[in-house]
Amino acid sequence: MLNDLRHxxxxxxxxxxxxxxxVLSVALGIGAxxxxxxxxxxxxxxxxxxxxxxxxxxxxKWVGANDMVNDSxxxxxxxxxxxxxxxxxxxxYPTFDRxxxxxxxxxxxxxxxxxxxxxxxxxxxQAAEIVTAYEASGNFFELLGVRAIVxxxxxxxxxxxxxxxxxxxSEGFWKRRxxxxxxxxxxxxRVNDVAATIVGVTxxxxxxxxxxxxxxxxxxxxxxxxxxxxxxxxxxxxTWWWLQAIGRVKPGITAAQVQGSLDGVFRQAARAGxxxxxxxxxxxxxxxxxxxxxxxxxxxxxDSAAHGIYDAALSDLQSxxxxxxxxxxxxxxxxxxxxxxxxxxxxxxxxEISVRLSLGAxxxxxxxxxxxxxxxxxxxxxxxxxxxxxWSGQLLQLPASAASFDWRVFAFAAxxxxxxxxxxxxxxxxxxxxxxxxxxLKENSRTATAARSALSKALLVAQVAMSxxxxxxxxxxxxxxxxxxxxxxxxDSLNLMIFRIAPGLAHYEPxxxxxxxxxxxxxLAALPGVRSASVSQPPLLSGGISWSDVFIEGxxxxxxxxxxxxxxxxxxxxxxxSPSFFATLGIPLVAGRTLTDRDDLQAPRVVVINRTxxxxxxxxANPIGRRFGNSLENRTRTEIVGVVGDTKYNSLRDAAxxxxxxxxxxxxxxxxxxxxRTASDPASFVAGVREAVRRIDPNLPLxxxxxxxxxxxxxxxxxxxxxxxxxxxxxxxxxxxxxGLFGLMSYSVARRTNEIGVRxxxxxxxxxxxxxxxxxxxxxxxxxxAIGLAGTVAAGRLIASLLFGLSPTDPPxxxxxxxxxxxxxxxxxxxxxxxxxxxxxMAALRCE
Numbered sequence: 001m002l003n004d005l006r007h008x009x010x011x012x013x014x015x016x017x018x019x020x021x022x023v024l025s026v027a028l029g030i031g032a033x034x035x036x037x038x039x040x041x042x043x044x045x046x047x048x049x050x051x052x053x054x055x056x057x058x059x060x061k062w063v064g065a066n067d068m069v070n071d072s073x074x075x076x077x078x079x080x081x082x083x084x085x086x087x088x089x090x091x092x093y094p095t096f097d098r099x100x101x102x103x104x105x106x107x108x109x110x111x112x113x114x115x116x117x118x119x120x121x122x123x124x125x126q127a128a129e130i131v132t133a134y135e136a137s138g139n140f141f142e143l144l145g146v147r148a149i150v151x152x153x154x155x156x157x158x159x160x161x162x163x164x165x166x167x168x169x170s171e172g173f174w175k176r177r178x179x180x181x182x183x184x185x186x187x188x189x190r191v192n193d194v195a196a197t198i199v200g201v202t203x204x205x206x207x208x209x210x211x212x213x214x215x216x217x218x219x220x221x222x223x224x225x226x227x228x229x230x231x232x233x234x235x236x237x238x239t240w241w242w243l244q245a246i247g248r249v250k251p252g253i254t255a256a257q258v259q260g261s262l263d264g265v266f267r268q269a270a271r272a273g274x275x276x277x278x279x280x281x282x283x284x285x286x287x288x289x290x291x292x293x294x295x296x297x298x299x300x301x302x303d304s305a306a307h308g309i310y311d312a313a314l315s316d317l318q319s320x321x322x323x324x325x326x327x328x329x330x331x332x333x334x335x336x337x338x339x340x341x342x343x344x345x346x347x348x349x350x351x352e353i354s355v356r357l358s359l360g361a362x363x364x365x366x367x368x369x370x371x372x373x374x375x376x377x378x379x380x381x382x383x384x385x386x387x388x389x390x391w392s393g394q395l396l397q398l399p400a401s402a403a404s405f406d407w408r409v410f411a412f413a414a415x416x417x418x419x420x421x422x423x424x425x426x427x428x429x430x431x432x433x434x435x436x437x438x439x440x441l442k443e444n445s446r447t448a449t450a451a452r453s454a455l456s457k458a459l460l461v462a463q464v465a466m467s468x469x470x471x472x473x474x475x476x477x478x479x480x481x482x483x484x485x486x487x488x489x490x491x492d493s494l495n496l497m498i499f500r501i502a503p504g505l506a507h508y509e510p511x512x513x514x515x516x517x518x519x520x521x522x523x524l525a526a527l528p529g530v531r532s533a534s535v536s537q538p539p540l541l542s543g544g545i546s547w548s549d550v551f552i553e554g555x556x557x558x559x560x561x562x563x564x565x566x567x568x569x570x571x572x573x574x575x576x577x578s579p580s581f582f583a584t585l586g587i588p589l590v591a592g593r594t595l596t597d598r599d600d601l602q603a604p605r606v607v608v609i610n611r612t613x614x615x616x617x618x619x620x621a622n623p624i625g626r627r628f629g630n631s632l633e634n635r636t637r638t639e640i641v642g643v644v645g646d647t648k649y650n651s652l653r654d655a656a657x658x659x660x661x662x663x664x665x666x667x668x669x670x671x672x673x674x675x676x677r678t679a680s681d682p683a684s685f686v687a688g689v690r691e692a693v694r695r696i697d698p699n700l701p702l703x704x705x706x707x708x709x710x711x712x713x714x715x716x717x718x719x720x721x722x723x724x725x726x727x728x729x730x731x732x733x734x735x736x737x738x739x740g741l742f743g744l745m746s747y748s749v750a751r752r753t754n755e756i757g758v759r760x761x762x763x764x765x766x767x768x769x770x771x772x773x774x775x776x777x778x779x780x781x782x783x784x785x786a787i788g789l790a791g792t793v794a795a796g797r798l799i800a801s802l803l804f805g806l807s808p809t810d811p812p813x814x815x816x817x818x819x820x821x822x823x824x825x826x827x828x829x830x831x832x833x834x835x836x837x838x839x840x841x842m843a844a845l846r847c848e
Contacts, residue, residue: 008373018345019377021739022338026381028732029334030417031388032327037412038393038405040320042213043312045408048305050206052145053248058255059305060099060110060245060262061089065296068270070277071234073242075115075210076310087301089309090114093223094238096245098269099262103247106258109143110247111136115210115217116229118671118703120505123177123189128699130502131173133191134208134217135226141168141202143248144209150174151185151200158199159222165196166222171204173218191219193507194228209246211308231507238273246305259302266300289557289632319718322799323725326473329466330729331420336459336466337740338424342374343456344743346432353432363433370432374425375418382417389413397721431455456744457780463737464784464821465791470730471817472792476803477723479813483805484716489541490647490656492586496675496708497682498539501693501700504670516696517664517672521578523692524676529685531677534584535664536577539673541712545650547573548660551635552617553627572613573649573659576667582608582644584677590614592624592642600665608642613658652715653804675708682707722802734821737784738828745777745832766837773836777829778822785818 012019047054063085069092078086091099093112100110113136121131138159146153154166167189169178178184187198208216223243226235234240249258274294278286285291346353356366386405501520503513517535524533538544550570551557579595581587590611599606614623623643629635646656664672678685690702713720760769796808806813 005372005376008369008376011373012376015345018341019380022341022377023381023384025334025338025736026378026420027384027388029327029331030378030382030385030413030420032392032729033331033416034385034389034409034413035392036320036324036327038389038409040324041406041408041412043316043320044307046212046307046406048207048209048212048308050146050203051209054306055304056248057144057305058107058247058249058258058302059089059309060091060247060258061087061301061303062091062266062298063087063301064298066270066298067294067296068239068274068298069241070239071237071242072240073114075244077313079311079314081301088241088298089244090241091243091245092238092241092273093235093243094273095241095266095269096243098265099245102262102265103258106250106253106261107247108250109139110245111140111143112223112243112245113137113140113209114243118502118505119191119219119229120193120502120699120701121177121189121191121219122699123187128701129177130505130701130703131191131218133219133221135221135223135229137223140220143246144206146202146206148200149203150182151198153200153202154220154222159224161224163222163224165194165225165228166199167191167196168200168202168220169198170206170216170218170220171201172215174201189219191221192229192505194225196221196225209244209305209309211310211312214308237277239277244309246309255302255304259300262302263300267297270297315718319721322722322802325795326470326725326729329470330733331416333463333466333733333736335420335424336463337736338377339428340456340459340740340744342425342428343431343459346370346428357433366433367429370429371422371425374429375421378417378421378424382413382420385413385417427455460737460740460744460780461784461787463733463740464781464825465788467730467733467737468785468788468817468821469791469795470726470733471820472788472814473795473799474723474726474730475813475817476796476799476806476808476810477719477726479806479810480802480804481716481719481723484652484719485713487648487652489652489712490587490645491540493708493712495678495680495682496585497678497685497689497705498542498673498675498708498711499689499705500671500673500703502671502703503700506697506699508670510668513668513670514664516700517578519696520674520693521580523696524674524689525580527685527688527692529679531679532580532584533677534578534581534675535672536575536581536675537669537672538575539675539711540575540585541648541650541652541708541715542673543650543715545573546575547571549630550617550628551630551632553636557632570617570658572609572617573657574662575659576662576664576669576672578664581661581675584675585647587647588645590643590645591622592640594642594644595661595663597665599663603666605638605666606641607638607660607662608644609640609661610644610656610659611646612656613660614643616658652712719802719804734824737821738824741777741781741825742828742831744780745773745829746835769837770830770833773833774826774829777833778826781822781825781829785821788821789814789818 048057051057063081066088072088073090074088075090078088080086091112096110096112100112103110113134116133116135118130119133120128122128138154138156141147141153142155148168149171151168153168157163158166169184174180174184178187184198185200188195189198190196202216202220204216206216207214221229223235227233232240234242247258249255278291278294281291353366357363501516503516508516521533521535524530538546548571550572552570577595579597579599582589582594591614592608594608595606609623617623617628618626623640626640627636627638628640629637644661647659648654649657649659676682676685676689686705689705693700693702759772792814793809800808
C-alpha cells in the first residue's frame with residue numbers, strides 16, 4: 001500500500017494541472033458537505049458544554065391539556081409528541097418544590113431555573129447596558145458539575161431569602177465588561193436595580209442549559225432574588241408556570257423510570273396548586289366562566305437533557321435538509337466531473353496499462369493502484385475542503401454553523417472523502433483495466449476510446465441534469481425572496497427607525513413609566529428631521545405575538561361547552577399603541593376615529609380594530625360602537641371606536657389577521673418599542689435619538705436599534721439562506737458541468753483529428769466543422785436538460801410550501817434557467833469546435 005501511495009504521489013506531481021483541477025473540484029464538494037454536517041452536528045449531536053456527564057441529565061416537562069395554570073412562560077416554541085400534543089417545559093415553583101422532594105429515589109438532584117433575556121446592568125458608575133441573565137436554584141451548578149474558573153459558584157445557602165445577594169458571571173461577559181480582572185470578585189453590581197455581589201466566573205465552555213449551541217447567560221442569579229427582580233409575585237404562585245427543571249439520574253436509572261416515579265406526584269402537586277388558588281377566590285370570581293370545568297391535569301414527560309432543555313428548531317432542521325439536498329447534488333456533480341477527467345487520463349495511459357498487464361500484473365492489482373490515486377486525490381481535496389467548509393458555513397450563515405469542529409465532523413470528513421474517492425475512481429479504474437492487451441498495444445485500436453466516450457457522455461448528461469435542477473431551485477427561491485420583499489405590508493416601512501426601551505427593568509412604577517413613554521415621544525418628535533414618533537408593543541413584523549380571547553356582545557354563548565370553538569370565544573391579535581402610532585406608520589383610518597390621549601385609565605375602555613376583524617366578526621354590519629371582552633362576564637366592557645386598514649402582523653406570507661389596537665393609556669407594558677419616522681435615512685438620526693433618551697434618564701439604554709426595513713428583512717432569514725445556497729452552488733454546478741463539457745469535446749476533437757482532416761480535405765468548410773462539433777455537444781446538453789426538467793417537476797413538489805407567489809414549474813423562472821444552462825454549455829462546446837475548425841487538413845491527415 002505504501003508503494004502504491006508513493007507511486008500515486010509521483011504521478012500526480014508530474015501532472016500538476018490535472019491534480020490542481022481535481023483537488024479544487026473535490027474541495028468544493030467535500031467542503032460544502034462538511035459545513036452542512038458541522039451544522040447538523042451542532043443541532044443534533046453536540047451535548048451541552050462544560051457540564052459533567054451530560055448524558056446523565058434529564059429534562060422534566062409535561063404534555064396534555066392543562067387547566068391547572070393561569071399564567072405561563074415558554075422560552076421557545078414547544079415541540080409535539082407522537083400524538084400531536086405540545087410538550088411544554090415550565091412549572092410553578094411549588095410544583096417544582098414537590099418534585100424535588102420526591103425525586104430522591106431516582107435522581108441525585110433536581111434543579112430549576114428560568115432565563116431573563118434582557119436585564120439592566122450597571123456597575124462602577126458606568127452607563128447601564130442590557131445583559132442576559134438566568135435565575136437558578138442554589139443546587140444548579142453543583143448538579144451540573146460546573147466549577148468556577150475564578151471564585152466560586154453559588155450554593156444552596158445562597159438561594160434563601162435571608163442570604164446576601166450574589167451573582168456569577170460568564171467568562172465572556174467577565175472579560176468584556178471587566179477585562180478579565182480579578183478585582184471583579186467582590187464588586188457590587190446592580191441588575192434591574194437590585195444589588196448583588198460577584199462571587200465567581202463560569203468557564204467559557206459552559207454554554208448554559210437551553211441548547212448545546214449557544215452562549216451562556218451573562219449573569220446567573222439565585223432564584224431567591226426573583227421577588228426583587230420581578231414584581232409579579234410569581235415565585236410562590238402555584239398557578240404561574242415559568243420554571244424549567246433539569247435533573248441528574250442515579251446510576252442504572254432511566255428517564256422512563258424517573259417519569260413513572262414522579263408522574264403521580266406531579267399531577268397531585270398541579271391539582272393542589274389549582275385548588276389552593278381556587279380557594280383564594282371570592283364567590284363572584286368563582287362564578288366566572290374561566291373557572292368552570294377546570295379539571296384537565298397534564299402528564300409528566302421526562303427525557304434526556306444531554307442536548308439542552310430545548311431541541312433544535314424545526315425551521316433549522318428544515319433549512320439544513322433543503323441545503324443538504326444542494327450540497328449532495330453538488331458532490332454528485334463533482335464526482336461525475338472528476339470521473340470524466342479520470343476517464344480521459346486513463347485513455348492516455350492505455351499503453352502503460354497494457355504493458356503492465358502484458359508483464360503479468362493482475363487486473364485487480366492495477367485497479368487497486370488506480371483507486372489509490374483516486375483516494376489520494378480525494379484526500380487532498382478533503383484537506384482543502386476543511387477551509388472551504390468553514391468558508392461555506394460563514395458565507396451562508398447556516399443554522400448552528402458557529403459550532404466548532406469536533407471528532408464527529410472529522411470522522412464524517414474522512415468517511416465522505418474516502419467514499420468520494422471510491423465513487424469517482426471505481427468506474428474509470430474498471431474501465432481502464434478492461435483491455436484486450438494485444439489490441440490495446442496497437443496504435444489504431446479505438447475500442448476502448450469509443451466505450452470511454454459513451455460513458456463520458458452519460459456522465460456529462462447527468463451533470464447537466466443536476467445543474468439545471470439547482471439552477472431552477474435558485475431561480476424559484478430568488479423569486480420567492482423578491483416576491484416577499486415586494487409584499488404590501490399595509491404601512492410605510494421606509495425611513496422608520498425602531499428601538500426598545502424598558503423602564504420596567506429599572507423598576508419604574510406604572511405612572512412613571514407612562515410619563516417616560518410620553519416624554520420620549522415628545523422629545524423625539526421635536527428633533528430636526530423627525531416627522532413623528534410613537535410607541536407600540538409588540539411592534540409589527542418583529543417576531544412578537546400577542547392575542548386575546550374575544551367574546552362579543554349579542555352572541556349567545558350560554559349553551560356552548562367550554563371546550564368548543566364558541567365556548568372558548570374567538571381570538572384576536574392585539575397591539576398596544578400610542579395615539580400617534582397610526583400616523584407614524586401611515587396606517588389609514590377606514591371608519592370611526594383613532595385613539596387619543598383621553599383614552600386613559602379613567603376613560604371607558606376602547607379599541608380600534610382592523611378591516612379583517614370588522615369583516616370577520618361583524619359581517620355586513622357597522623362595528624363602530626359594538627362591544628366585546630375577553631370573557632363572558634366582561635363582554636360589554638370594551639367599545640370599538642374605529643376601523644383602520646389591514647397590516648401584516650408577524651408574517652409576510654400570511655394574510656393580515658384580525659387585530660385590535662389598545663391605547664397605551666389603558667394598558668401598560670414594562671418594555672415598549674419606539675417608532676421614529678424620519679425625513680431621510682434613519683441611520684443618520686441614531687446619535688441624536690440616543691442623546692434625547694439619555695437626557696430623559698441616563699440609565700435607560702436603547703435596545704435593538706434597527707429600522708423597520710431591517711426588521712422585515714429579518715423575517716426572511718430562511719428564504720435568504722435557500723436563495724444564497726441554491727444560487728451559489730447552482731452556479732458552481734453549472735461551471736463544473738461546463739468544464740466537463742469542454743474537456744469532453746476537447747478530447748473528442750483530439751480523437752477525431754484525422755476524421756476532421758479528411759472532411760476538410762473533401763471540401764468541408766470551417767462552419768461545417770463547427771456545426772458538427774456543436775451539434776454533438778448540444779445533443780448531450782439537450783438530453784441533460786430534458787432529464788433535468790423532469791427532475792425539476794419531481795423536486796418542485798417537495799418545496800412548493802416554501803415558495804411564495806409562484807409555482808414550482810413557474811415558466812418565467814424555468815426558462816431563464818434553461819437559457820443559462822444552454823448558454824454556458826454552448827460557450828463550453830464552442831471553444832473546442834472553433835479549434836477543430838482551424839485545423840490544417842494536411843497536418844490532420846498525418847495525425848495517424
